[in-house]
Amino acid sequence: MIIAFDSDGTLIAENDKPRQEVVELLRALSPCNEIIVWSSSSQHAEEIARKVGVFELISVAASKTNVFLKGQVDICFDDQPVKLAKYNIKI
Numbered sequence: 302m303i304i305a306f307d308s309d310g311t312l313i314a315e316n317d318k319p320r321q322e323v324v325e326l327l328r329a330l331s332p333c334n335e336i337i338v339w340s341s342s343s344q345h346a347e348e349i350a351r352k353v354g355v356f357e358l359i360s361v362a363a364s365k366t367n368v369f370l371k372g373q374v375d376i377c378f379d380d381q382p383v384k385l386a387k388y389n390i391k392i
């Protein structure tokens with residue numbers, strides 16, 4: 302499966318601290334799935350993935366507006382209600 306995690310508000314909280322429970326979820330799902338971290342820009346997504354220590358586990362850091370990814374993502378975890386994947390989970 303292809304699973305995407307939003308960066309701001311999802312992997313890191315508003316206080317700029319990692320949300321450990323979400324980081325651990327990403328770690329748990331990474332062995333058997335393709336993991337994407339996305340944000341408003343791919344550069345920012347990569348920075349956040351490095352900051353929370355999961356960069357080595359992700360397949361790609363991407364922009365949410367990446368046309369290539371539209372319709373490809375199976376599950377999306379986000380802190381906002383979104384419709385970016387087949388299944389969108391607000392956390």
